[in-house]
Amino acid sequence: MANTAEAHHDDHDHHMPGFFTRWFCSTNHKDIGTLYILVSFIAAIIGGAMSWYIRLELAAPGIQYIDDFQFYNVLVTAHGFLMVFFVVMPAMIGGFGNWFVPLMIGAPDMAFPRMNNISLWLLVAGFILLLLSAVIGDGPGTGWTVYPPLSSQEYQPGPSVDLGILSLHLAGASSILGAINFIVTIFNMRAPGMTIHRMPLFVWAILITAFLLLLALPVLAGALTMLLTDRNFGTAFFVPGQGGDPVLWQHLFWFFGHPEVYIIIIPAFGIVSQIVSTFSNKPVFGYLGMAYAMSAIGVVGFIVWAHHMFTIGFDVSTRAYFTAATMVIAVPTGVKIFSWLATMWGGSIKFEVPMLYALGFIFLFVVGGVTGITLANASADLVFHDTYFVVAHFHYVMAIAAILAMFAGYFYWIGKMCGRKYPRGMAKLQFWVFFIGVNVLFFPQHFSGFAGMPRRIPDYPAPYEGWNYVSSLGALITMIGTILFFIIVWRTFYGEEAEANEWGEGATTLEWTVASPAPWHTHELLPDMTGKAPAE
Amino acid sequence: MLKRLFAAIAVVAVGVMMSADLAMAEMVEMRSKPWQLFFQEPMSPTAEKVYDFNVFLLWVEGLITIFVLGLMAYICIKFNAKANPKPSKTTHNTVLEVIWTGLPILILIIIAIPSLKILYFVDKTQDAEMTLKVIGNQWYWTYEYPDHDGLTFDSYPVPDDELKEGQPRLLSVDNPVVLPANTNIRLLLSSNDVIHNWAMPSLAIKLDTTPGRINETWTHINKPGNYYGMCSELCGVNHSFMPIHIKALPKTEFSNWLAKAKKEFATNETQKKDAPVRLAQAATAK
Numbered sequence: 001m002a003n004t005a006e007a008h009h010d011d012h013d014h015h016m017p018g019f020f021t022r023w024f025c026s027t028n029h030k031d032i033g034t035l036y037i038l039v040s041f042i043a044a045i046i047g048g049a050m051s052w053y054i055r056l057e058l059a060a061p062g063i064q065y066i067d068d069f070q071f072y073n074v075l076v077t078a079h080g081f082l083m084v085f086f087v088v089m090p091a092m093i094g095g096f097g098n099w100f101v102p103l104m105i106g107a108p109d110m111a112f113p114r115m116n117n118i119s120l121w122l123l124v125a126g127f128i129l130l131l132l133s134a135v136i137g138d139g140p141g142t143g144w145t146v147y148p149p150l151s152s153q154e155y156q157p158g159p160s161v162d163l164g165i166l167s168l169h170l171a172g173a174s175s176i177l178g179a180i181n182f183i184v185t186i187f188n189m190r191a192p193g194m195t196i197h198r199m200p201l202f203v204w205a206i207l208i209t210a211f212l213l214l215l216a217l218p219v220l221a222g223a224l225t226m227l228l229t230d231r232n233f234g235t236a237f238f239v240p241g242q243g244g245d246p247v248l249w250q251h252l253f254w255f256f257g258h259p260e261v262y263i264i265i266i267p268a269f270g271i272v273s274q275i276v277s278t279f280s281n282k283p284v285f286g287y288l289g290m291a292y293a294m295s296a297i298g299v300v301g302f303i304v305w306a307h308h309m310f311t312i313g314f315d316v317s318t319r320a321y322f323t324a325a326t327m328v329i330a331v332p333t334g335v336k337i338f339s340w341l342a343t344m345w346g347g348s349i350k351f352e353v354p355m356l357y358a359l360g361f362i363f364l365f366v367v368g369g370v371t372g373i374t375l376a377n378a379s380a381d382l383v384f385h386d387t388y389f390v391v392a393h394f395h396y397v398m399a400i401a402a403i404l405a406m407f408a409g410y411f412y413w414i415g416k417m418c419g420r421k422y423p424r425g426m427a428k429l430q431f432w433v434f435f436i437g438v439n440v441l442f443f444p445q446h447f448s449g450f451a452g453m454p455r456r457i458p459d460y461p462a463p464y465e466g467w468n469y470v471s472s473l474g475a476l477i478t479m480i481g482t483i484l485f486f487i488i489v490w491r492t493f494y495g496e497e498a499e500a501n502e503w504g505e506g507a508t509t510l511e512w513t514v515a516s517p518a519p520w521h522t523h524e525l526l527p528d529m530t531g532k533a534p535a536e
Numbered sequence: 537m538l539k540r541l542f543a544a545i546a547v548v549a550v551g552v553m554m555s556a557d558l559a560m561a562e563m564v565e566m567r568s569k570p571w572q573l574f575f576q577e578p579m580s581p582t583a584e585k586v587y588d589f590n591v592f593l594l595w596v597e598g599l600i601t602i603f604v605l606g607l608m609a610y611i612c613i614k615f616n617a618k619a620n621p622k623p624s625k626t627t628h629n630t631v632l633e634v635i636w637t638g639l640p641i642l643i644l645i646i647i648a649i650p651s652l653k654i655l656y657f658v659d660k661t662q663d664a665e666m667t668l669k670v671i672g673n674q675w676y677w678t679y680e681y682p683d684h685d686g687l688t689f690d691s692y693p694v695p696d697d698e699l700k701e702g703q704p705r706l707l708s709v710d711n712p713v714v715l716p717a718n719t720n721i722r723l724l725l726s727s728n729d730v731i732h733n734w735a736m737p738s739l740a741i742k743l744d745t746t747p748g749r750i751n752e753t754w755t756h757i758n759k760p761g762n763y764y765g766m767c768s769e770l771c772g773v774n775h776s777f778m779p780i781h782i783k784a785l786p787k788t789e790f791s792n793w794l795a796k797a798k799k800e801f802a803t804n805e806t807q808k809k810d811a812p813v814r815l816a817q818a819a820t821a822k
Contacts, residue, residue: 061705069773143770149747150730150772155674240748246731247746280615281623286633311733311768312744313725313751316659320652327644331637338636341607346624348617359608366604370597377647379654380590382582382740383575386733386768450575451568452737454768457776461706461766466571 016520027113029098030518032120034417036094039124040087041489044482046131047082050075052479055441059472061462072458073141074160078134080144081164084264085171086127088402092267093213094120094178096409097206099417101182103511103518104200106191106527111184119178126170133163140164143456145253146227148238148246153231162231165224172217172224179210179217186210191510191523193530197291200509201284204291205270208298209263215302216259223252247312254305262301264398265365266294268405269336272358274509275412276340279355280347281506286339293332293339300329310378311385319378326376330369337366352503353427357408360435361401368396371446386456389449395442407434407485415498419517422492430488434481441474563784564761566738567707576738579758582658583740589654596643658740661754664722668715672725672732672745672767675774679713684794689801693777707764712781714797716790717760725751733769734780744769757784 016022026032054075057066066072098116102109110116133140137158142151151161186207190199227249229235236242238249277284284290304326310319340362349355371393374380384390415421444467453464460468501512514522566576578587614620669680673690681687694700694708715721725734727745735742736755743751757763765780785793 069775073770073773073775141773147731147770150770155730155772240746245748247749281617282625283627285627285629287627289633311742312746313749316656320655323651323655324648327648330644331640334640335633335637337604338632341604341611342629342632344611344615346620346626347615348620348623349612349615350617351612359612363605363608366601370601373597373647374590374593377589377593377651377655379586379651379658380593382586382658382742383590383737385742386735447571447573451572452576452735452765453568454735454766454776456770457766459706459776461567461704461764463568463570463572 026117026120027109028520029102029109029113029116030417030520032116033095033098033100035120036090036098036123039120039127040091040095041486043082043086043090043127045486047079047087048479048482050079050082052475054079055472055475057458058460058468060469061460061465063459066458069458070138070141073143073456074134074139076456077140077143077146077164078130081130081168083399084144084260085168086123086130088264088398088406089175090123091406092271092402092409093175093182093206093209093263094123096202096271096413097178097182097209097267099518100413100511101185101203101206102189103514103522104203104509105186105189105194106510106523106529107185107189108521108523108526110181111189112181115177116181119174119181122170122174122177126167126174129163129167129170133160133167136160136163145257146249147253148227148230148249149240151227151231152239162228165228168224169221172221175213176217179213182206182210183214191526191529193528193532197288198529200270201273201287201290201294202267202270202509205266205273205294208294209266212259212263212266212298212301216256216263219252220256220260223249223256226252247309247314250309250312251306254308255302257308258305259298259301261394261398262297264402266298268361268402269294271405271409271412272340272361273343275354275358275408276343276362277508278412278503278506279350279352279358280344281350281504282343282347283508284339285342285345286335289335290339293335296332297329300325300332304329307376307378307381310381323376323378327373330373330376333369337362350504350506352411353422353424353431354408354412356428356431357404357411360431361404361408364396364404364439365401368393368401371396383452384449386454387449388445388453388455391455392442392445392449395445400438400442403438404435407431412503413511414492415502416511416514416516416518418493419498420492420495421498421502422488422495426484426488426491430481430484433484434478437474437477437479437481439474441471441478444468444470444474562760564759566761567704567764568737578738578740579761579763580739580741580756581758582755583738585654585657586740589650592650593647596647658753660752661720661722661756663720664754665719666716667722667724668713669724669726670713670734670745672727672729672734672771674729674772675767675778677709677713677734677778677780678728679711681794685798687794687798687801689797691781693779704764706777707766707779707781709779709781712762712783714783714785714790714793715757716787717757717784719787720756721754723753723755725753730771731769732767732771732778734765735768736763736765736780736782738763739782741765742768757782760784760786760789 057064137160140161142156149155186203226237230237236244238244238246273284273290304322306322307326375384375393411422411427447467448464453460498516500515501507566579568576575587578584666683669682671678677691679689679691689711691709691711691713694703694710696705699705699708725743725745726749727747732745734745739755741755743753761784763782767775767778
């Protein structure tokens with residue numbers, strides 16, 4: 001980051017820290033954000049490669065490439081863990097959150113800069129442990145949901161699942177500490193005049209996500225510890241023969257697991273709000289509605305977990321409750337979708353690449369969301385549970401929508417982060433290749449699900465071949481789109497210099513008032529936000 | 537005239553014999569078809585209700601999606617920077633906000649009512665005529681008929697190299713579970729090892745088999761036939777290789793089968809002794 005170093009010398013007299021101190025002992029929210037994004041890129045390549053290998057095998061019935069089915073199950077497991085914990089979360093919360101929350105609220109850094117660094121390196125350690133779990137022993141062949149008894153020592157012997165558990169312990173600790181950091185920063189370090197109801201929606205999103213992390217991750221940590229002791233220290237939390245219950249794991253896991261998916265998507269909501277507003281040259285419609293819709297989604301997200309467990313055999317009236325509660329979430333989500341549309345209505349829309357991605361997000365999140373309505377109904381879910389319909393649903397909302405939001409954030413903010421502009425034409429091409437690729441990849445999976453194809457299988461009966469082949473072609477196109485993205489990342493470093501505000505008058509948040517690349521230390525004098533136009 | 541009478545009788549007789557044959561041979565084959573877009577045909581009361589409800593849901597969801605897409609297209613055309621250089625500053629419209637909160641609530645209530653009615657219907661039956669116990673194992677199923685002298689047998693997948701003519705790959709088993717059609721059957725599910733899931737798409741059955749737990753549901757198979765499903769909970773390396781094959785017979789034929797089966801599977805000890813060898817075969821099934 002030579003550019004930020006130069007900008008830094010303009011601001012201060014003392015020396016920049018040396019390479020090791022700057023990058024391994026950082027207390028700078030921008031550098032830590034950059035490192036999180038780097039972790040995310042590396043994990044994305046590995047997790048993506050795993051998914052492409054899976055799609056390669058699934059392109060035709062019969063076994064062509066992966067005849068070790070434990071390895072296949074390990075690929076499925078590792079792909080899930082990598083994408084959720086080491087790609088999306090680090091990029092959006094650790095990456096964009098760290099970079100832009102202090103910038104947007106007018107704070108010079110996070111409340112706890114050293115703890116920020118601990119969070120980052122705990123995540124790196126967790127990442128290494130996850131990779132080790134896949135190569136030491138037989139690998140964890142359990143799916144990211146790690147259900148016992150399959151995940152017990154008897155059925156997954158060796159150290160692999162234990163290494164996976166420890167990996168998640170560290171990643172969880174990383175996120176809990178990060179959540180504390182964000183909450184304290186956002187509550188206490190907003191610039192004078194920036195009340196809670198005047199802060200940008202991206203900051204709201206990170207705040208709500210931080211609370212979800214704080215409350216959900218400890219439950220995962222507890223469950224993981226119980227599994228660890230079951231596997232290694234003779235406890236029997238999940239062992240039916242000794243009075244335990246496998247279903248207990250599922251409740252604990254999904255109590256975390258459902259808020260987790262909102263942890264994934266709420267930052268994306270925040271990014272999309274900023275981008276839609278900027279490129280419509282119009283303030284977000286219904287600011288309070290947007291902020292409290294995200295809050296409602298977060299809160300209700302804690303009381304719907306068992307919709308992931310509709311076929312485990314729990315009581316019918318409880319299934320009725322979880323059906324109703326899950327459907328409730330559609331209401332605040334709809335408020336958000338319509339508010340984004342209303343923001344654009346009457347606006348003056350520029351179809352720059354971040355906006356293309358944001359528009360893609362809005363539409364494809366609706367597609368993924370409506371299949372969620374089907375799955376929310378326990379009776380309808382009866383024919384879809386553990387089929388490719390579920391796989392299609394969650395990939396639409398996570399692999400498509402959330403990833404599109406990540407790309408949107410990258411293209412929106414990269415000029416601010418590194419001081420260079422991305423190549424416009426190539427980025428537009430990359431958008432279309434990726435957009436087409438992911439739709440060809442995941443839309444046919446709905447049909448496989450209708451036809452009854454189960455999840456997590458390396459081979460399938462002949463009739464499922466057609467749509468699987470199309471889906472694998474989509475994976476190929478997506479892979480090309482991903483490679484194009486990394487070429488763009490490379491070329492951006494040699495791109496045109498970016499001005500402080502490359503997006504014009506629609507970009508009204510504080511990060512656009514500082515130079516590009518953002519100086520190493522910003523807001524050393526707090527901006528005075530009293531009397532300024534509120535975020536609404 | 538007598539010739540005509542004989543001819544008529546012959547035609548009728550042949551007709552009767554043929555229809556009897558048809559009734560015997562009229563076994564539906566319920567598994568997915570290539571390039572299938574939608575559900576397998578519903579073959580139980582549960583499946584019919586679930587199918588219809590899902591169609592209703594798809595209509596609602598499809599209309600919502602098209603509506604949003606249409607709005608977005610209109611917005612992109614009417615309000616792009618060239619068409620509308622001066623943006624408005626509107627950020628509120630209470631009526632609109634009430635509508636887009638209230639209308640979805642209404643739609644969800646309209647969905648929830650049939651949803652919950654069907655949920656209670658599919659849960660269990662009050663008047664079961666027989667019970668079937670299903671036990672999941674790595675990687676095969678065990679079936680027990682507690683109402684029929686505890687008849688028990690295992691149902692192993694047929695490896696590729698042992699498939700006979702007409703047996704679909706990855707869906708065939710050595711001993712399908714035979715059930716009477718047009719009968720209310722209570723299903724009791726459990727497992728001997730890890731969590732499996734007994735699924736039958738055309739009958740809309742899907743329930744986990746969990747060790748230490750007995751789960752209950754029910755079914756009623758509308759037509760005699762061969763029904764195929766696959767294990768639906770990751771259970772280890774051969775998760776995709778433990779199919780479910782239900783052979784539904786008319787009630788009288790079912791009784792005949794029972795008599796034969798009790799003799800065939802009476803030597804359960806032999807079955808169990810064969811189990812390790814069978815397991816090895818299943819593990820190498822490709």
